[in-house]
Amino acid sequence: MGSGQQTPTRRQLLNAIGLMGGTAALYQMMTTFGHAAETRFDGPPNLSGARKGASVIVLGAGLAGMLAAYELEKAGYKVRILEYQNRPGGRNWSLYGGDTYTEMGGATQHVKFAKGNYLNPGPWRIPHHHRTLLHYCKAFGVALEPFIQFNHNAYVHTTEAFGGAPQRFRSLAADFEGNVAELLGKAVDQKALDTRLTPEDVDRLKEALRSWGMLDENMRYTKGLRSSSHRGFDLPPGGGVNGAPKPSDLFPFDEVLKSGVWAQMAFFMNDEFQTTMFQPVGGMGKIGEGFGRKVGHLITYNAKVTKLHQDRSGVTVSYTDVAKGGAAVEAKADYCVCTIPLSVLSQIENNLSEKKNAAIQAVPYSGQVKIGLEMRRRFWEEDADIYGGHSFTNQQIGLVSYPNNNFFQDGPAVLLGAFASGAGGFNLAGMTPEERIEVALKEGSVFHPESYRKEFLSGASVAWSRVPWAMGCCARWNEQTRRDHYQELVALEDRVVLAGEHASYVGCWMEGSLLSALDAITRLHKRALEA
C-alpha cells in the first residue's frame, strides 16, 4: 500500500471498525489480521464503582488471588487475603541460598547456593504471548530477560538410540529433515503425489525439499558442506592456511528415527513453547514479590483455611494460625474469591452445592519434580558451547536445563538438573532429597560425564506432590472432566467464585491463573452491583 493511495491504512480501518462494532468486532478483525491471535487479554479490567462498604475475602496469595485483590481494591472493595504460607506468590517461587524448605513428610532442606543463584521450583518460563502476565510484570516493575528456550547445540539423549550416547539436537534435526526431504523427493519422482499436486506445485515442492532438507543437486541427502552447514562440521570453517572446513558424517537414519528427535522438533513448534520466552531477572519468585508489593498490606499470612460457609448475609471463612496455633477464628465478607488449589480445597469443609463439590473433587493433580544443582563452574558453556536451553533425555530427570543469565561468568552457577513428570516424577518425589540429588547426578552425567560430579557443589529439590500448600503441581483436566465439570467449577455460586490455573484452559501456566482471576472478578463485580 503506497502513500498517496486512497485506500485506508490498517489503523484507520481498525479504528472505523472499533467505532462501528465495538471492541468485539475490533478484536475479531484484529484476529483476522493476525494480531491479538494468541491471547484473550485486552487490558486490565478497569472495574469501578463498588457499593460503599462492600467487602471481598480472597483465599490464597498466589498470582490469581493477588491480582483479584489488586483489581478489586482498585474498584473500591474492602479486600482481605488469607494465605497459608508466610510469603506471597504461591507456586510462583524461587529458592535461594540461605532458604529453608520443609516438605510434607518432614524432610528439610537448607539451600546452600551462592548469592544470586536460585532454583525456580514451579513456573520458570513465560511465553511471549502470555500478555496478561507480561502486562502486570511491567506494571509492577518486574524486570524480564530472555529465557533461552531453543538451543540447537544442546543434546538429545535416549537409551534407545546411538548406544545411549547423546547427540546434538542440530545434527539429529538436520538428518531427520534431510532424510525426510530425500524420501519425499523420491515419492514425487515416482509420481506418488501427482493426483494431489499440479506440475507447477511439484516443481515448487522439489525446490523446497532441496533447499529445506539441504539436498544435493541429485536430490540426495549426502555428506558434504551443505548438510554440514545445518548439522555441524567435523572441522568448522577457520582462517588462514588450514581454514577449509571438513564436513561431518551423517547419522544412520534408523538411529535418527529411534532418537525421537521429531518429538523435540514438534515440541518447539507448540505455541506455548515457541521463542521468544522470558524469565524474571533474579528468579521467578520476583513476580510474586512484585504482586506482593501491591497487595501485601491486605494479606494475613500463616492462615490455614478450615471452613468456607456462605449464606444470605455473607461469607464466613474459618482459619487457624499455623505459626502460632490456637483455635480457629472467623473472617467475614460479602463475597469470596477462592484460589486454593483443588487438591487442598477438596478437603476443606464448605457448604457449596453438591455439583460444585463434585467439580472440585473431579480434577487430579500432577506431581512434577524439579532439582537444582549448583556447579563450581559453567562447564556446559566452557567445554560444550551450550548457553541456555535444554538437553533432553528419556531418563527420569527428563532434561537438564542450563542457566539463561550471567553467561561467561566465573564462579558457581545453578542448572536445572531435573524436570521430572509422570512415573519418573512420582518416583523421585518418593525419595529423600539426598536420594533425588544422587539420581540427578547419575542421570545428568550422561551429558557431561567429565564434569558433572566433579564440579557439583550442592543441590535442592522440590517434589510438588509434597509441597505442603499445593499438594500437587497443577490441575489435570481431560476432555471428559472438562465436559462434565468445568463450567460448574468456574460458575459464580451466590457469593463465592473460584479462580486459579485450575479454573482456566491455560492450565499449569501463570497466564491461566491471571486470566481466570480477571474473569472471576469481572463476574463477581457485576453480581455485586446487581445485588
Added chain:
Amino acid sequence: MRPALIATALMFAATPGLADEPGPGGSKPPVPKTGAEVYRMYCQACHMPDAKGAVGAAAFPALAANPRLGSPQYAMFVVENGKAGMPPFKTALTPEQEAMLITYLRTHFGNDYREPVSVADVEAMRKAAP
C-alpha cells in the same frame, strides 16, 4: 518403549494448550516388579514410606492400619480412578502391578488382610468400570 513413545506423541497431538511440561521425550523410569516396588515408585510420594500419610494445608490419608483396605474393590477402584487430587493409575499400572500393589498394602503397614488380590480381580474391575 515404542507404544509409550507413540502414546506420548498422540497425547501431544490431541492436547492443544499444553501445560508447562518438561519436554517431549517421555521418561523411562525403572519398571517395578513387586508390590513393594510399585508402592515405592508411585505411592510413597504422597502416602510416605511408612504409609502414614502427611499433613499440610490438607492431608494425604494414611494407608497404614486403614480398614478401607479390607475391601479389595475399594482399593482397586481408588488406585484405578484416583480420588480428588490423587491421579488415576489405571494406565500407569499393569493388572499384575496393581494386583501386587494391593496385595502388598493389604498385608503390610499394620494391615492384615491375607486374601491376595489376583490379576483376574483387577481385570474384572477394569471390565466393570472401564
